[in-house]
Amino acid sequence: MSAQVTPDASDSRSSTSPLPEPPDETPAACEPAVPPAAATASAVPHSSVSALSADHVVREYKAGEEIANSISHGLGIVFALAAIPFLAVRAAAHPEVVYLVGALVYAYSMLLEYTMSTLYHAIAVDKAKKVFKVLDHSCIYLFIAGSYTPFCLISLADSGGLWLCAFVWAVALAGVASETFWVFRPRWISAVLYLLMGWCVVWFLPPLIAALWGPGLWLLVGGGVCYTIGCIFYVLKKIPYMHSIFHLWVLAGTVCQFLAIAFYIM
Template sequence: MSFNSPAAAVGCYSTGEEIANSVTHGVAALLSIAGLVVMLSMMPVTAGAATITAAAVFGASMIFLYTASTLYHAIPNLRVKRILQVLDHSAIYVMIAGSYTPFCLVTLKGTTGTMLCIAVWSIALAGIILQPVLMKRAEWLNCLLYLLLGWCVVLVFEPLMAALPSAGIWLLAAGGVVYSLGVIFYLWERIPYNHAIWHLFVLGGTALQFFSVLFYVLPAGAA
């Protein structure tokens, strides 16, 4: 997840920093592919269509995010890089919505889960459509929307607490905290390799929420 700050113009990182940025999320992309395979292989034999779909969407969103970020940082051509930056920022919305999907379709289910899923994906789609404008004129709003969209899970915290084991809740919440703490390094541009450090926080947040889905969401999705 590459939240490039308002001051982080295309091509502003040193060669060493871009290598670190590319490697951190390149590794994450490979881990995401492995994670999707693990989720599908550990799926309950009686898993319903919603559970399989939720796992596939979550896994695909991880792969998309980390692949987009890796390509953006790895390709030096500035013209191509500008296009990939839009894709990179858009992928963040996809990842956030994809992370919600298992909890919406499998854990919450019913009207609450369906409505939350529709709302989250609608906001994500709006963010993607507005991405070129937000990046040029209101990047701070872009970052704020990422955080607000990620934390609107608190609106359904009570039913989520009732449906998800406490360990799953803790992993989910810890992932959100790690994502949020990483923003400090994302914005702290004076620190060398701040963006690569941010990438590590993003990977950590993804890992925590992945384990919540793998061990506590999907096993409950038997048809």
């Protein structure tokens, strides 16, 4: 008697059911995804990215450059500390209070600018460096206005000097506001404001020549020329140590104008 084999029900189902389809070889989860930042960057032209970041990210100098930058304007701090008592003594020889006001505003604006610049280049902490960058650039406006103050209050007092003084301080405050609140401003705006403040004195050239004719006038003009030449090296910042050379030209301009104020105005 032969045994009859009955097919198992599960075998019958497995033989009649269709085979499962193979999984998709390229599921969406495995497809390479573009990070949002990369997608954004790829959507913006490279030139636009450079333009946006050129003036709003703290520039990185090599360690040797920052040492040179700090030392060069550190010398400016020493010079300013020596200038304050020297100018105060010379101003005190005059009975008019405008001499003392002009001397101290000029000297302390010089000290403030060189101090902020030195700290900006000496500090390596990113957040602090960003703060001191704003302070440094803001104090440039204050130093330019402070340099005008003794000329306006003393040499040009009878020739519209007060109007010139009010103008340069108004531009200085506008510059400080732009540095502080207009973060994404075009870089050329700062350069234009610096040069506008530095050379607007030509509107008062005839009375200034009459008041400072001789070495005092040439020292004043020489200081302006030094600052202007320094701007050339400032825009060449991508070349190593150009910023340090810019600092040296600024120091030269400061010395020239200090001599003009100390010996031909005070």
